[in-house]
Amino acid sequence: MNGRHDxxxxxHGGGLxxxxxxxxxxxxxxxxxxxxxxxxxxxxxxxxxxASPSPSPSPSSSAACAEIPEETAGPFPGDGxxxxxxxxxxxxxxxxxxxxxxxxxxGTAEGIPLTITLTVVDADSGCGAPxxxxxxxxxxxxxxxxxxxxxxxxxxxxxxxxxxxxxDQGRVTFRSVFPGCYPGRWPxxxxxxxxxxADATAVTxxxxxxxxxxxxxxxxxxxxxxxxxxxxxxxxxxxLESDGIFSDGYDRQLATTRxxxxxxxxxxxxxxx
Numbered sequence: 001m002n003g004r005h006d007x008x009x010x011x012h013g014g015g016l017x018x019x020x021x022x023x024x025x026x027x028x029x030x031x032x033x034x035x036x037x038x039x040x041x042x043x044x045x046x047x048x049x050x051a052s053p054s055p056s057p058s059p060s061s062s063a064a065c066a067e068i069p070e071e072t073a074g075p076f077p078g079d080g081x082x083x084x085x086x087x088x089x090x091x092x093x094x095x096x097x098x099x100x101x102x103x104x105x106x107g108t109a110e111g112i113p114l115t116i117t118l119t120v121v122d123a124d125s126g127c128g129a130p131x132x133x134x135x136x137x138x139x140x141x142x143x144x145x146x147x148x149x150x151x152x153x154x155x156x157x158x159x160x161x162x163x164x165x166x167x168d169q170g171r172v173t174f175r176s177v178f179p180g181c182y183p184g185r186w187p188x189x190x191x192x193x194x195x196x197x198a199d200a201t202a203v204t205x206x207x208x209x210x211x212x213x214x215x216x217x218x219x220x221x222x223x224x225x226x227x228x229x230x231x232x233x234x235x236x237x238x239x240l241e242s243d244g245i246f247s248d249g250y251d252r253q254l255a256t257t258r259x260x261x262x263x264x265x266x267x268x269x270x271x272x273x
Contacts, residue, residue, distance in 0.1 A: 065127040068271045069253060071211045071245055074190060076147035078139060078161055080203045084149050086161050087137050087203050096175045097138070097162035100148065105156040111143035111177030112222050113264030116212070116255075120170040120193060123272035130170025131273060134207075135200035137163045138174050140189040143227050145182030145234070165197040178214075178222045178265060181231040186243040187214045193273050208273045213240060213250050218257045218265065225261050 073079065078086040086092055091101040099108045118136055122129040139161040141147050148157040160179075164172035181187045193208040194200040216239075223231040240246045246253065259265035 065121075065123045065125070065272050066252070067123045067273055068193075068208055068210045069249070071190075071209060071253075073192065073209050076139070076141075076150040077190065077192075078149050078158070079137065079192065079206075085203060086139075086149070086158055087163055087201050089158070092161065093163045093165070093197070093201065095162070095164060095173055097160050098175060098177060100157045100159040102158065104148075104158045107154070107157045107159060109142045109148075109159045109177050110227060111180075112225060112228075112261055114176045114178045115264070115266045116174045116176055116189065117266065117268045118172050118191065118212075118271050119268070120166050120172070120271045120273055127270065127272050130168065131166055132168050132170060133196060134166045134170070134273070135163060135194040135197040136166070136172045136191050136271075137161075137194070137200050138172075138189060138191040140176065140179045141182060143177060143180040143231070145180040145230065163197070163200050165200075178228075180228060181219065181223065181234040181238070183234050184238075184244070186238055186240055186246055187219050187231075187235070188212060188245070189267075191271075193271065208271070210271070211245060211253060212255050212267065212269050213243075213246055213253050214255060214267065215257055216240070221261055222265075 073081065075082070078084045080088070089102050094101070100106050116138065118138075120131040120134050120136065121127045122131055139147070141151075142154070142160060146152070146154050148154045148159050148161060160176060162174055164174065166172050176189075179187050179189060189212040191210060191212065192200075192206050193210075195205055195207055199205045219231075219235055222228060223235060240250050240254075243250075253269070255267035255269045257265055257267045
């Protein structure tokens, strides 16, 4: 796994320094891959068509498929790498991550409802084979840009963190809220993929660490609602192209996002591993 730090809402100076080696490594890989990478990028449904539904992977596909880009887990992973170890806690395996659980303060994250569905597939099979029985640990900030367990005011909470085992189609689904935008980072969600649920809850053998991004028009709509005022200001000076993580390419990490501020949103992404 790569570096563990990106820029957070209370660490505005350290993220880019830690992320530069990650970005340099990914650019080196793309240069080495040469022209062969171009057709591979099209394997996932997110490339250049964020408004289109994410199609299920075709079982007949045998073409090579690029893995989801490897990204930093950031300074707030809660996976034991810097002290806090949420995946080991009883109750972390859940679909609804809006509430804190266990010995936490028991708070609930407020915001526009968001349902996140990740489909984990086998890259070596050309994205044609779902990874049944794998697991995903997912975490994100709340609408104020704060990370539970770390940020001031929510250190006694553990909401917006959860683990799910993939089903027969390689899918995991989390009920969440749309994340806020904090200074220096495009709105995103973190996730780690594991080979099994046992690996995830023991936090061993992480196979992939990446991030999911949201389309700009959806962010604009959500941040125009009550409770997201700070996100409007923070987003105004950012773009996917200038973000420290997504600036070298985001097509395979841009979630297909549909819905409305009244009914909530769904975000789907295919995750080749």
